[in-house]
Amino acid sequence: DTEVTQTPKHLVMGMTNKKSLKCEQHMGHRAMYWYKQKAKKPPELMFVYSYEKLSINESVPSRFSPECPNSSLLNLHLHALQPEDSALYLCASSQPGGSTGELFFGEGSRLTVL
Amino acid sequence: QQQVKQSPQSLIVQKGGISIINCAYENTAFDYFPWYQQFPGKGPALLIAIRPDVSEKKEGRFTISFNKSAKQFSLHIMDSQPGDSATYFCAASIRHRGSTLGRLYFGRGTQLTVWP
Numbered sequence: 001d002t003e004v005t006q007t008p009k010h011l012v013m014g015m016t017n018k019k020s021l022k023c024e025q026h027m028g029h030r031a032m033y034w035y036k037q038k039a040k041k042p043p044e045l046m047f048v049y050s051y052e053k054l055s056i057n058e059s060v061p062s063r064f065s066p067e068c069p070n071s072s073l074l075n076l077h078l079h080a081l082q083p084e085d086s087a088l089y090l091c092a093s094s095q096p097g098g099s100t101g102e103l104f105f106g107e108g109s110r111l112t113v114l
Numbered sequence: 115q116q117q118v119k120q121s122p123q124s125l126i127v128q129k130g131g132i133s134i135i136n137c138a139y140e141n142t143a144f145d146y147f148p149w150y151q152q153f154p155g156k157g158p159a160l161l162i163a164i165r166p167d168v169s170e171k172k173e174g175r176f177t178i179s180f181n182k183s184a185k186q187f188s189l190h191i192m193d194s195q196p197g198d199s200a201t202y203f204c205a206a207s208i209r210h211r212g213s214t215l216g217r218l219y220f221g222r223g224t225q226l227t228v229w230p
Binding site: 042050108 | 146147148150155156157158159160163201203205206207215216217218220221222223225
């Protein structure tokens with residue numbers, strides 16, 4: 001079982017809807033990530049939080065809004081999305097100062113935008 | 115510009131055979147080379163990783179071979195099993211200067227199918 005839990009597993013939304021994806025980890029990691037993955041492609045980095053502060057934003061459109069309420073939780077707020085935003089959204093965590101490529105991924109939230 | 119190049123895109127191996135996936139990189143500042151395994155409908159999971167000061171690392175049936183001078187590394191799966199059928203991503207990471215965080219660059223992935 002993965003130690004990074006993502007909800008919901010599946011989400012269907014219209015282009016005018018507002019929804020949120022949630023991620024929780026209890027490994028004591030202080031870095032958390034959002035990735036986007038299209039079918040048959042590698043994960044693409046969207047955002048990185050380190051010690052609850054936004055450290056990296058990969059020029060993601062403002063219709064995606066991340067939030068890190070505390071060291072265990074990470075949210076991704078979605079608003080006015082486009083059909084091309086349909087993808088698997090992956091949350092991951094790691095320990096800053098540890099091996100830089102050792103990420104622990106959740107199972108993802110499969111998003112469909114109609 | 116793709117930081118990590120991975121081949122082949124797909125691989126079909128008979129049960130019991132050896133699966134080999136190759137990756138190449140250019141940036142000599144990369145300091146960690148993990149391989150991730152992803153099953154359909156699941157997130158990627160770290161399979162095995164190596165640092166550039168080591169030429170080989172073995173964990174069970176999985177071996178990473180690392181050639182620093184050629185800037186290449188590969189994953190070998192011995193005695194491949196149908197349960198190994200998944201997508202494999204090689205990756206390379208680099209620590210940002212003055213930061214405890216690193217940046218992970220993925221290869222494009224290899225879809226492995228092991229026939230029984």
